[in-house]
Structure formats: C-alpha cells, structure tokens
Amino acid sequence: MSPIDRITGYADELTAIRRDLHAHPELGFEEIRTSGIVAGHLEKLGIEVHRGLGKTGVVGVLQGRPGARRIGLRADMDALPIEEESNLPYRSTIPGRMHACGHDGHTTMLLGAARYLAETRNFDGTAVFVFQPAEEGLGGARAMIADGLFQKFPVDEIFAIHNNPNGPHGKILVRPGPAMAAADFFDIRVAGRGAHAARPQEGIDPVLVATAITQAMQSIVSRNADPLKAAVVSITQIHAGAAYNVIPETAHLAGTVRTFDPALRELVSMRIREIATGIGTAYGARVEVEIRDVFSVLENSPDHAAAAAETAAELFGPEHVDGSSTPHMGSEDFADMLQAVPGAYAWLGAKPGPGLHNASFDFDDTLIPLGAAFLARMVERRSVITA
The missing domain is CATH 3.40.630.10 (Zn peptidases)
Structure with missing residues (x-):
C-alpha cells in the first residue's frame, strides 16, 4: 500500500x-x-x-x-x-x-x-x-x-x-x-512640528515628509538596482495624525525589502537611509530609520x-x-x-x-x-x- x-x-x-x-x-x-x-x-x-x-x-x-x-x-x-x-x-x-x-x-x-x-x-x-x-x-x-x-x-x-x-x-x-528571497523589515519615523492645520507655516508637516519619502523610495528598484537582479521595496504602513484640523508631530512608515543578492540587499538598505534622511533634512524634519534582517x-x-x-x-x-x-x-x-x-x-x-x-x-x-x-x-x- x-x-x-x-x-x-x-x-x-x-x-x-x-x-x-x-x-x-x-x-x-x-x-x-x-x-x-x-x-x-x-x-x-x-x-x-x-x-x-x-x-x-x-x-x-x-x-x-x-x-x-x-x-x-x-x-x-x-x-x-x-x-x-x-x-x-x-x-x-x-x-x-x-x-x-x-x-x-x-x-x-x-x-x-x-x-x-x-x-x-x-x-x-x-x-x-x-x-x-x-x-x-x-x-x-x-x-x-x-x-x-x-x-x-x-x-x-x-x-x-x-x-x-x-x-x-x-x-x-x-x-x-x-x-525564496531574503527579507528586511523597515521602520521610518519622521519627527516634525505640530501646528493648526489652518496655519501650516508654523509647523513642519511630517505627513508631507512621509509621502515624499514614499514616492522617492520607488526609485530604488527602478533607478538604483541592477535590472537583471530581482528586488522589491514595498511600503505597507503609513501612520500619522488623529484629527482633521491638526498637523501632527510625527509620522511612521513601515514596509519590507525582498532581494536575492547580498550586495543588492546592502545597496537597497543604504538608499532607504539616504533617501529618508535626505528628504527629512530638506524639509527640516528629523528622520530615524531602522532596518531589520528578518529572513535569509x-x-x-x-x-x-x-x-x-x-x-x-x-x-x-x-x-x-x-x-x-x-x-x-x-x-x-x-x-x-x-x-x-x-x-x-x-x-x-x-x-x-x-x-x-x-x-x-x-x-x-x-x-x-x-x-x-x-x-x-x-x-x-x-x-x-x-x-
């Protein structure tokens, strides 16, 4: 049998x-x-x-x-x-x-x-x-x-x-x-300055910074990675604010990176840090980036x-x-x-x-x-x- x-x-x-x-x-x-x-x-x-x-x-x-x-x-x-x-x-x-x-x-x-x-x-x-x-x-x-x-x-x-x-x-x-690909999880924390939504000039808007980071990070795969090597960068969470009329103090992005090549994995992590902190500096916000090796x-x-x-x-x-x-x-x-x-x-x-x-x-x-x-x-x- x-x-x-x-x-x-x-x-x-x-x-x-x-x-x-x-x-x-x-x-x-x-x-x-x-x-x-x-x-x-x-x-x-x-x-x-x-x-x-x-x-x-x-x-x-x-x-x-x-x-x-x-x-x-x-x-x-x-x-x-x-x-x-x-x-x-x-x-x-x-x-x-x-x-x-x-x-x-x-x-x-x-x-x-x-x-x-x-x-x-x-x-x-x-x-x-x-x-x-x-x-x-x-x-x-x-x-x-x-x-x-x-x-x-x-x-x-x-x-x-x-x-x-x-x-x-x-x-x-x-x-x-x-x-199957290696995976990193990342957290990007943006610290701005809160303000009344009707007076944005008095604040540093972390939502604006977070969305700028989100868009810019899409260039990593299309413009930094070797097109013959597989890579995925996915932002899966954006958290900020709790009111219609308040510019919040902070915003939080999170997501994952998938790669097969160790050098490409390192490159993607480096570019995430450079893009996030660079945009933060440009807008006058403080940005912290944490990237964790989760899967080999x-x-x-x-x-x-x-x-x-x-x-x-x-x-x-x-x-x-x-x-x-x-x-x-x-x-x-x-x-x-x-x-x-x-x-x-x-x-x-x-x-x-x-x-x-x-x-x-x-x-x-x-x-x-x-x-x-x-x-x-x-x-x-x-x-x-x-x-």
Missing part, C-alpha cells in the same frame, strides 16, 4: 484536526493550544516529545529500524493578525486572527506523516519532527536554533513543504539553489531538491513535478534551518482560491494526504542513503 493510500484512510481525522486548528488560530510565540494538540497527538503515537524549544516549539523523535541516518521534517504553526472574512463552519473564533497562510494545514500534514511513520516504521534510523512557532516574521526558526535545536536533535538533512494556492492542484514545485535567502541544496523532485515523481507521477520552478519573492524562515542543515523546501499546488495572507483564504484539505505522504516518503527514501 502506498503512503497516499494509507494516509487517505484516515484523512477525515486529519481534516478534523486541521479545521480545529483553523478555528483556534494563535500568533507567533503564542501557540500554546496548538503546541499542546501537536504534543498530544505525537504522544498517542508513541513518539518521544520535547516541548519549549523556541518558546512554543515542539520536537518529536521516532526511531525506525537500526540505522544512523537522522531525517528532519518541519512544519510551521502560527497564524496571522488578520480578521477572517468567510462563512466557514470552522472559521476563526478569535477576533483579528486567522490561519491565512495554511500553517494549520502544514501542521496537520506533518502530524499525518508522523502517524504513518509511527505505524509502519518502514525506515532506517531516526525521524525528527519539528513543529516551529512564529514563522511570520518573528524569527521562530532562529529561536529554535538558538535553543539548540540541531545540537539536541541533530539531523543529516531536513525538508518542509508549503501549500501553493496558485496551483496546479497536486503539483510539486521545487527549485535547486536560491528559491532560502537556498535548497541541489542534491536534496533533486531528491524531493524524485520522491514527488514516484508518488504523484513525473507530470506533477516541476524540479526547476521559478524563484519566489516571498520569504520563509526555514531558510535559517537550511543554513544549518542541508535540505529542501517544496510547494504543493492547491485548488484555485484566494491567495496567501488573504482574509478569505482557506487551506485546501485535499492536500493533506498528499503532503503527508510526500514528507513521510522523504524519510523512507533518505534514511537508507549511505554517507
């Missing part, structure tokens, strides 16, 4: 878990209920459970047949600060929070893979299941690594999978080398990306595999784990629907047995590789 057939036999149970997680979303480093559910299911399977890595992370350790190989599998658990806009019977019960990226599904797929491997034990060595908190820009992977993840639970390689609402349904996408470039090991493609072809057929897919400008903190341990990150196509981080997004439950089978089969195949 193939992993897909066996896992499909209990897909309804897994779907119930996924929908329960969806109804009870928790933000990064707050995944108390979620990690408890994960730990409880692993313990019922006879899997050794360790809690508290990276605050709310969970690690499960399962011994197979005698062998030295140790294969890691990772899933993320956190939700997003988004108000869900759906009428699903299992919609979020927590105001302002929802699973809008499918981490509820990723967690469930890894639980499904863990159950399959615990019941069959058709692998050599050790399987290590990593349930990570706080993937959405809060540094959950780095927190687990700092807590000694790979010292306490060493692995020879590690794999992860993410749903892809762009489809095609059931198709695995994986890419050797740089596959996600680089798949070529050998492990090829192994992931081969495994997917075996399970789903070669027509359902793209082993040289296009890089994503999105970011993923599994990148930090791949800097410590070789491995690969793949995407699994879902039925068409609202995109990631959309208030109407819902994970495609038909992916659960497919993703779980893929992760489980990676352990079965890679555990017998000789060094």
